[in-house]
Amino acid sequence: MSDRSRNSRRTPPTIKTLADLSGYSIGTISKALRGSPVVAPATKEAILKIAEEVGYQANARGMALRTGKTYQAAVLMPVTAVPDYEWDGVEYTQILSGLSQTLEGSEYRMSVLTIRDAEDGLEAARRVVDLGLADGLIFSGILQDDPRINFLVEADFPFVSLGRCKRELDYAHVDVDNEWASHAATQRLISGGHRRIALINPRSELCYAADRIDGFTRAFKEAGITASSDLIAGGDLSTRFGRESALDLIKRSDPPTAFVCVNESTTLGVLSGLRDAGKSVGTDVDVIAYDDINVSAYFTPPITTFYQPIEVLGRTLGQFLLKRMAGEEPGALKQVFRPKLVARQPDDLGKKKV
Amino acid sequence: MSDRSRNSRRTPPTIKTLADLSGYSIGTISKALRGSPVVAPATKEAILKIAEEVGYQANARGMALRTGKTYQAAVLMPVTAVPDYEWDGVEYTQILSGLSQTLEGSEYRMSVLTIRDAEDGLEAARRVVDLGLADGLIFSGILQDDPRINFLVEADFPFVSLGRCKRELDYAHVDVDNEWASHAATQRLISGGHRRIALINPRSELCYAADRIDGFTRAFKEAGITASSDLIAGGDLSTRFGRESALDLIKRSDPPTAFVCVNESTTLGVLSGLRDAGKSVGTDVDVIAYDDINVSAYFTPPITTFYQPIEVLGRTLGQFLLKRMAGEEPGALKQVFRPKLVARQPDDLGKKKV
DNA sequence: TGAGTTAATAAAAACGTTTTTATTTTGGTT
């Protein structure tokens, strides 16, 4: 073993090594290794055996140069714009983890490019395409009219987005049914007697902010009540934003009796703000959250959430991307997940209020 | 622009393009581009001008094959072993973000390999070294006797670890002064009158678990009190673990009056457990946390923490790795950060108890 | 037997660089 490792440390075996060892030419070796049907079964077997013995591993750089492929899938990871390192962007460990699980079996590796916003992401996407930095791309934080999607569809470059844009384009994507989740949460509160409900939402450029507003207003409409659209707050998804929004909303003249939050970070902030405003969640006011990481069970108090582990989405992203990189059309590569309702509170305080 | 992009889309300019355009040979072009002193200033300038005009970008695959370098820095990212997607491993977005900030200016890109544990990490490290998947490596979760550090030091491969092992080896690293932080937290509680203090710690294989125990016991020793070593809990750093530890510890016959927690996730769990055990933090029991993401301010109640944004460590990791990859010796590439105390509670409940 | 196929393999070219070696040009000395 020390011998093998010493050898492989000096100069790893190449196709040439195998050629010398087996007596076949390098072309034949290459074909045998990638299972071309033109090479005779016996020689193929012999070559494979030698390759195994000597611990041959194809040199990625050689392959890359020849084929023009990189065998890399790139992920655009937004680096938080929130100052002071607030809790934000947590979901990316989950995305990367899920993604890598599906990439693991393949020959692809994962590279991460950090971006500041969607515009910066377009820059990065251009670099990936023009310089051939990767064979496929994954990104999230989709805008209503997302420049990255526009560019990549036009360039016909394989990608899968986490989230959908509003334009009618044919592209692979994975998403959460935000309209549905927001509607379900709002409806739950309305049937709990609430009439004034606040919506803690992402910035309005983000496409799913609109989806959530749609679901929110649809629930009111269906109940025949005027939607409390004046209680919609949009911003970065930091804990601080949640807190400040809650503090602002709760001291309005006609304040909300309930909150629908977009993620766990803002939820924590909302809970913090309500506490400092002297409101007790579950007694004075109800809060329903959306949760990726199963953390709402530990909040004070535990609150009702719509739960969707992003890692599952990450796995699907990977599957779709592999298919796209293998040349499959985006047509069938679209999936929308519905988060699961985890009811931890009755959320019917509104009844007592009336 | 449409013209340029169309051109570059078809076939990006190569050195050969520049050779044809300029009349110089490809060798000269190459030397000019990388600033070799042997090429005459005038021709160098001419070549650079043409390269600029035509938008030349060196082909990474060609460079990689020739030089044997990959221009990639790999990060070993632990994919959480905790079931049900609990809050865990949050800090990796910060590490990646910090790292990418320093790599941004360089010619290096960042690739991420997911691993299950340190042993799996050794496998990954071997692959990186043997197959030349990257030119440098970053990883964390260091064990007391870490197989990855042992292997990489032996192989003389550039790496920087987030955390230190217990063996006397010369390697670049960035770390938090866990002994100090744990000592400071414990001391604060002891001088607040606490005598029975619980320590919520990582699994004992992790090197910094030992550091934290060291600081913990040192604080007791200095105060001339017997350390409450029976109140040390070690486990994964999930919220669930924090909660279960708190519930277990608080119902002991001689229970703790205070908790020192290792990160924000366990802290949230501890707070949740204490609440369900009928204990009020700040009234019945004190909790001091360690925090990466400034989230303890929003807990119920806000609690005292030692605060150290990991992104800063990530930037240092990147700086050190660049130097290592440039051939610098590890000697000077060692830095230990002391987190900042953020006192949000008096933490002197122990006085009332006595 | 020998031409025509087919199967199997070898040889060569190519991907885009960098580096080493060879050649040409320039300028200075005698």
Added chain:
DNA sequence: AACCAAAATAAAAACGTTTTTATTAACTCA
């Protein structure tokens, strides 16, 4: 004017693959 060294550039080789083209060997069938 002739020579030599130095400077500048060109040419060639190499990195490890894959793919295309060429060659050889083995059959088939009249």
